[in-house]
Amino acid sequence: MTATDTQPYEQRARRRARGGPLREAVALVLLPLPLLVAVVPAAFAGGGTRRWFGRGDGQRAEAQAAKDAAAAAFYELDTAQRDLRISIETITAVDNSPRARRAAEDYQGFIRRIDEVSQGYITAVDAHDLDRDDLDGAAAGRARADLTRAREELERTKADLDRFGQGLGPLLAAAETQLARLAPAVERARQALLAASNALDAVRAKGLKADELAARLAGLAPELTKLNEGAGRHGVQETIRRADEVLRQAEALRAEAEQLPERAAEIDKRLVSLRTRAQAISTRAGQVDPVLSELRRRYSAACWQDLQRVPEQAADSVAQAETELREAQQARDEQRWADATSRLATVRALLDTTNEAVSAAGDRLQRLDAVSFDRQQEVDRTRFAVRDAQRLAMTGRSTPDPRHARPLDDAVARLDRAVDGLEGRHPDWWHFLTETEAVRETAARVVREIREERGGG
Structure with missing residues (x-):
């Protein structure tokens, strides 16, 4: 369809009218005289076609x-x-x-x-x-x-x-929201990368290495290239996802870089603290042998034989901890922060275990002395825990639930056997203590189950 086809009819009619008289006048001039005489009256009389x-x-x-x-x-x-x-x-x-x-x-x-x-x-x-x-x-x-x-x-x-277009409203709104997120997301990612780079520069200016962080930052360069290529090549959703991921990693890098001086100071502090603790535990480990001698002299073998290797194990653990401390110090000097932190964690775990073992000997002697002097206090403490659980099991009931009554009855019998086992010339006081502790744990477990079933937490 041409432009002339869509124009109003009146305009085309006016153009045709403006061109009509001129063409008729030219035709009249060219006609022979007889025909001109015949045609002119008709033309001026409006006799056109x-x-x-x-x-x-x-x-x-x-x-x-x-x-x-x-x-x-x-x-x-x-x-x-x-x-x-x-x-x-x-x-x-x-x-x-x-x-x-x-x-x-x-x-x-x-x-x-x-x-x-x-x-x-x-x-x-x-x-x-x-x-x-x-x-x-x-x-x-x-x-x-x-x-x-x-x-x-x-x-x-x-x-x-x-x-149909009105039905697309929700889809269009969601799409426009995504598109509105695109440019800000990409810009935030770029700014985060810049901030991470600046943070690394600041750390290096303080004489600290950040090789690991720098390698991670360099690894984000291909992602930045894809962001710069735009959504036209990689799609809107994928570009937004990539921008969000770059933002997350860049912010993590920046935070780690900013915390690096503090991290270095913390590692230095932990090195000093763990060295001091290792020396203290080593000193205490040397005091285990006298404690073991006292246990051997006063109590049966069953009460102390599991502690026999504590001094040897403590010495080995302390030596291993000191080796780890030296390697942690070397990692710190070379600014291998992750390695230093990992080795310090190993040192702490070794010292915790050694400290518990060293303390176990002294605690054992103290507990055995207390129960051998007055067993009734331990018995009364255990019976009270069982009776308290029995009262709770009977609350609101005429007969206890077998699920609760059976373990409590077994606990009472177990306590009686533990008391009876003390008869004789060389009672196993450590077995007695472990049995009473197990009975109390059974009573506590039954109490927890009853409260959970009744909604009492």
């Missing part, structure tokens, strides 16, 4: 109005289609969900339908020349009918397209 005020002019105007209305409907549909295409492109650039893919497929169906109705409109326009001088009423009526049908098809298609 075009009917300016014939009865078909009203139908011509109606047809032209139908054509103008169809042209307007065509323009509105084309505009709506262009707007919707932008929406679809926005959605598909961000969203790859089944719903988004289905929307894109439905849009392609609309494109085919729009092409069909547009072709129908163009065919109707091309089929009817409303500027013809010999256009009769029947032809004008057919033109008006065809153009009206074309307009109605265009309008129906636009209405359906509008409804």
Whole structure:
């Protein structure tokens, strides 16, 4: 359809009217004299071939109005289609969900339908020349009918397209939200990388190495390159995901770099503290032998034989801890921070274990002395724990639940056997203590179960 086809009929008619008298005047000049005499009266009397005020002019105007209305409907549909295409492109650039893919497929169906109705409109326009001088009423009526049908098809298609576009509202809003996040996310990632680089420079200016952090920062360079290539190549969602990941890693690097001076100071402090502790435990380990001698002299073998190797094990553990301390110091001097931290953790675990073993001998002697002097206190303490659990089991019941009564009855019997086992010349006081402790643990477990079942926590 040309631009002339869509212009108002009145404009084209005025152009044709302005050109008509000139052509008639030229024709009159060129005619032979006899014909000129015959033609001039008719020309000036309005006897031309075009009917300016014939009865078909009203139908011509109606047809032209139908054509103008169809042209307007065509323009509105084309505009709506262009707007919707932008929406679809926005959605598909961000969203790859089944719903988004289905929307894109439905849009392609609309494109085919729009092409069909547009072709129908163009065919109707091309089929009817409303500027013809010999256009009769029947032809004008057919033109008006065809153009009206074309307009109605265009309008129906636009209405359906509008409804389809309204249904895309949630998808479009989500896509626009993603797009709105894109540029800020990429910029935040870039700024985070810059901050991490500046933090590393500041640490190095203080004489501290940050080789590990620098290697990690260099590893982010390919990701920055992909961010710079943009979402057009890698997709919006993937670019946002990459920007968020770069941001997270860069911020972690910056934080570690900023904490590095403090970390170095903390390692120095722990080195001094653990050396002091190792020396203290080594001194205490030397006091275990006298304690073991006292245990051997006063109590049966069952009370102390598991402690026999404590002095030897303590010496070995302290020696291993001191070796680890030297290697941790070397790692600190070479500014291998992760290695130094790991070795200090090993030293601490070794010293904790050694300290417990060294303390066990003295604690054992103290407990055995207390129970051998007054066993009844241990017995009463244990019976009280069992009776307390029994009272709780009977609360609100006429008979206890077998799940609770059976372990408590077994605990009472176990306590009685432990007391009976003390008879004799060389009682196993350590066995007695371990049995009473086990009985109390059974009572505590039953209490926990009852409270959990009753909702009391």
